[in-house]
Amino acid sequence: xxxxxxxxxxxxxxxxxxxxxxxxxxxxxxxxxxxxxxxxxxxxxxxxxxxxxxxxxxxxxxxxxxxxxxxxxxxxxxxxxxxxxxxxxxxxxxxxxxxxxxxxxxxxxxxxxxxxxxxxxxxxxx
Amino acid sequence: xxxxxxxxxxxxxxxxxxxxxxxxxxxxxxxxxxxxxxxxxxxxxxxxxxxxxxxxxxxxxxxxxxxxxxxxxxxxxxxxxxxxxxxxxxxxxxxxxxxxxxxxxxxxxxxxxxxxxxxxxxxxxxxxxxxxxxxxxxxxxxxxxxxxxxxxxxxxxxxxxxxxxxxxxxxxxxxxxxxxxxxxxxxxxxxxxxxxxxxxxxxxxxxxxxxxxxxxxxxxxxxxxxxxxxxxxxxxxxxxxxxxxxxxxxxxxxxxxxxxxxxxxxxxxxxxxxxxxxxxxxxxxxxxxxxxxxxxxxxxxxxxxxxxxx
Numbered sequence: 001x002x003x004x005x006x007x008x009x010x011x012x013x014x015x016x017x018x019x020x021x022x023x024x025x026x027x028x029x030x031x032x033x034x035x036x037x038x039x040x041x042x043x044x045x046x047x048x049x050x051x052x053x054x055x056x057x058x059x060x061x062x063x064x065x066x067x068x069x070x071x072x073x074x075x076x077x078x079x080x081x082x083x084x085x086x087x088x089x090x091x092x093x094x095x096x097x098x099x100x101x102x103x104x105x106x107x108x109x110x111x112x113x114x115x116x117x118x119x120x121x122x123x124x125x126x
Numbered sequence: 127x128x129x130x131x132x133x134x135x136x137x138x139x140x141x142x143x144x145x146x147x148x149x150x151x152x153x154x155x156x157x158x159x160x161x162x163x164x165x166x167x168x169x170x171x172x173x174x175x176x177x178x179x180x181x182x183x184x185x186x187x188x189x190x191x192x193x194x195x196x197x198x199x200x201x202x203x204x205x206x207x208x209x210x211x212x213x214x215x216x217x218x219x220x221x222x223x224x225x226x227x228x229x230x231x232x233x234x235x236x237x238x239x240x241x242x243x244x245x246x247x248x249x250x251x252x253x254x255x256x257x258x259x260x261x262x263x264x265x266x267x268x269x270x271x272x273x274x275x276x277x278x279x280x281x282x283x284x285x286x287x288x289x290x291x292x293x294x295x296x297x298x299x300x301x302x303x304x305x306x307x308x309x310x311x312x313x314x315x316x317x318x319x320x321x322x323x324x325x326x327x328x329x330x331x332x333x334x335x336x337x338x339x340x341x342x343x344x345x346x347x348x349x350x351x352x353x354x355x356x357x358x359x360x361x362x363x364x365x366x367x368x369x370x371x372x373x374x375x376x377x378x379x380x381x382x383x384x385x386x387x388x389x390x391x392x393x394x395x396x397x398x399x400x401x402x403x404x405x406x407x408x409x410x411x412x413x414x415x416x417x418x419x420x421x422x423x424x425x426x427x428x429x430x431x432x433x434x435x436x
């Protein structure tokens with residue numbers, strides 16, 4: 001089975017660095033691109049066609065909510081996992097209802113990350 | 127206290143699927159649990175106890191909590207636990223998942239035990255410092271989140287104590303700060319640590335060595351504070367109103383102006399690292415002379431000599 005191709009979207013370079021490092025360690029998962037804001041994310045998504053987008057919720061210019069809507073407009077089957085420290089019940093429910101496949105709250109460990117991505121593979125994402 | 131909401135925790139750890147959680151959250155929104163329901167769900171009270179409390183309520187015209195305490199069936203501390211929004215959310219969501227058959231009792235018990243981290247006595251003591259101050263409502267939430275994220279992220283055994291915010295700012299050590307707004311309320315959550323300790327925190331956050339990359343280390347500390355503040359916003363949001371926060375900014379000790387008379391600093395120490403969180407009101411204008419003190423030397427404020435700002 002080919003590696004799951006992932007696009008990281010987060011305005012924090014440290015956060016992107018951390019997730020990339022953890023995915024490299026886990027194996028079977030390939031980071032194909034990084035974006036520091038919503039516009040870059042949309043461009044990279046169109047160009048790279050990743051299997052999964054890991055999307056931060058709080059970003060300058062375009063919020064994660066807005067990026068989620070735009071991604072799903074570009075591809076209604078886009079697999080988006082929200083990654084955020086803003087874990088209110090309302091935020092989680094809102095994102096899941098708006099089409100996000102899952103929600104990962106910071107801080108998380110490698111097991112949480114791999115388990116979340118694994119559950120997407122179980123749902124036929126590849 | 128585990129800062130992650132119970133639903134998020136269940137999803138992340140694979141206890142429930144996305145669809146099951148959504149279904150339960152929708153049901154939770156439609157439901158309201160009474161204090162009696164929650165007390166039964168936690169095993170604090172039996173159904174007969176709740177009936178007795180209701181009878182006393184009718185006879186004496188007392189609220190549930192007063193009647194329960196009056197009958198000696200619950201303590202004030204137990205009432206406070208039940209009233210905590212996270213407890214209510216957790217218990218109600220657990221009961222809904224049970225009723226839908228998405229979890230059985232043993233899996234729910236296991237999840238509740240894994241999610242609940244007992245706050246220790248030290249944490250309770252820290253919270254007392256906010257009593258009577260104008261941060262008395264938001265302060266305890268901040269302390270719970272700070273100490274919990276510190277434990278979860280740094281991983282090593284930790285201890286912490288409170289010092290007056292007035293003594294918290296050390297010369298020569300940068301301050302990472304974010305301003306939180308809830309309605310008309312505004313306060314600052316800040317973090318101060320030495321360059322050496324910044325590397326330790328950054329390596330804990332990133333899970334990899336960052337020596338030789340000071341910019342990345344500073345960015346990682348910003349992200350660390352952002353996580354803390356995100357959890358504070360999430361926990362305050364569960365209580366009332368919309369809560370927002372500015373992005374993290376890095377200040378020099380001299381440019382970090384805060385009203386230390388209404389603040390507290392939480393000094394956290396582990397085998398690896400020590401640093402200080404500060405919760406205080408921001409000042410619109412620069413602090414007047416002598417209004418707040420800074421440490422007269424580098425090193426940790428708890429051990430440094432404290433002098434007045436010139």
